[in-house]
Amino acid sequence: MACPRRRLFSALSALRASGRRFSTEARLTADHVRIVEVGARDGLQNEKKSISLETKIQLIEKLARTGVTTIEAGSFVPAKWVPQMASTAEICEYLLQSPPPCQHAIAYNYLVPNIKGLEGLVKIMDRLGAAAETDGSETKPAARTEISLFAAATESFSKANTNCTVQESLERIKPIVALAKEKKIRVRGYVSVALGCPYEGPDVSPSKVAEITATLLEMGADEVSVADTTGMGTAPRTQKLLQTLKAAGIASSDLALHFHDTYGQALVNTVVALEHGIRIFDSSVGGLGGCPYSKGATGNISTEDLVHTLHSLGMHTGVNLEEMSRIGAWISSELGRHNDSRAGKATFARLSE
Template identity: 85%
Template sequence: MSLLRPRLRLFSALRNTSTQPTRRFATEARTLTSDHVRIVEVGPRDGLQNEKKSIPLEIKIQLIEKLAKTGVTTIEAGSFVPAKWVPQMASTGEILEHLIRSPPQSQHTIAYNYLVPNVKGLENLVKIMDAEGATAEMPGSPSKPATTTEISLFAAATEAFSRANTNCTIAESLERIKPIVELAKSRNIRVRGYVSVALGCPYEGPNVPPSKVAEITASLLEMGADEVSVADTTGMGTAPRTLELLRTLTAAGIANSDLALHFHDTYGQALVNTIVGLEHGIRIFDSSVGGLGGCPYSKGATGNVATEDLVHTLHSLGMHTGVNLEEMSKIGAWISNELGRANESRAGKATLARLEGSCQL
């Protein structure tokens, strides 16, 4: 018997066995295997967007270039939001131009993802792509690795958070999303949806109705989103409530292959909830190198689960990510030092300590 299966039954008492529903949505989800996990590195966007200290463009580009060499295949590179909303993302257009002209060296095709809050944001992205003669999918060559350009968009699971974050109701936000998806599809741009505060809201508390999350997730997929990341923005999620949410999504006919999970580690539960997701069959997880990130609308919310910690946990369970933990750990230490903040990854710090010890022997 494989060692993998017993290890992934850590929470078997919490769950009932159920069959995977027939796919209901005509999406283009990437092929998933039982032991492979795709990590979406969100550090350059979600991780940096709330930093108070202004970050030079050169540092952002260096971060992306370093990450591209670790084995990750999806990187959030920036956000086409107005600079007055998120000053840290003001250089996203320049980042896109650089990645089109000089994509970082990588052994794999890298998908670079950009958040667009409205049609105007996507139009700005498309304008740059047209000016550079770029398409959503750029085949590789001896001088340029293959890349794809993707977008992400947001909806919230509670009315209070939706109004605080987008100044509109949930229904209004979904109406705003429709033309974004339509334009993206007309340009062959892959779309990733997010459902924020799915396991806890700073205004409405921890008991967000799972049925509401499922309803919004289904709406995004039906519009044409290729994948939806269900986000515990505040880090309030617990193992039982994560399981309840996943069961509700399954009961709504949403396939695991259409879903990603996005955990913040405010209460130290991100990896616990990750294992619940793994047991349920989720194989796409978001994380941020060095545990960068936070939520400006949620007091005390810490960063995303650290990529190094996620990779270490997944590898210890016999899963495969294709990510080099040692290289990711070095990047976590480097960017934390550049930002003048503590490295929030325990596995990253332990890995570096081990490497330093090996060098001294």
């Protein structure tokens, strides 16, 4: 007999299938992939060199011109936790008042670790009289403000990252989702360390990941990004995880995947995910990123490598690879770091001839 949670989740999946959609997740064709650009948040949060507000805004404005439709813009976390995100409030104000010129609507996403984080975002919106979603006009492009929240797939990572158990973290999420829905703010969930934990190793339970993913969707998350935070994922374990998620009744349209390239497996895992019907992927320009709670974890899969691979497979992203490659070279230079995108470097070298 199906458990109550499974029956509830099946009903919610049926509701999603009936047509509940937001403007930022337009119905996609089978050969279209939506890329969530995380470079300005996840990509920058672990950088040691101080990054100016001006550079962060420049990065977001440049990214807005590449064709991506979702950009992580910052994180409403205490500066003592993640110093690089100390300017998120200023970035949020700027984007609400002066969204970058672009040819399409863009969703700007902010990570909120707790209810105080969302309250900080809401205060800015209320003070500016800004709606969560705005229609485009002759002077201002259409834009949407979204949030992300997160839970971990292992108890050890949850305690290290949020100082609470997995169940306690899920309880903390409930009021965040409730307030977001009240304010008509779209909610994205993350499940961290889904394919490997720095404390418990690579064998994370796929059933546990599926249970947490289902719980986030039941709470009201509009989409859940399942994250290989450590980059430990392999093709067989990615396949097993996706099979488990499907068996739990979770629709591929409600899922995104977030791969790190620590062991060079991110593109391999992406192809496996494509074969299982996943059409939303997170990536970071120039391969920026890492996890402060996972020693040795390198950056996210680079947007340039992801776009190049997807286009070579006949998929469509709407993202301009040449423009993204220019940005990868620029931000890497600004940060004084190595450009970790192979396709980006090759494309930029060709453009520079």
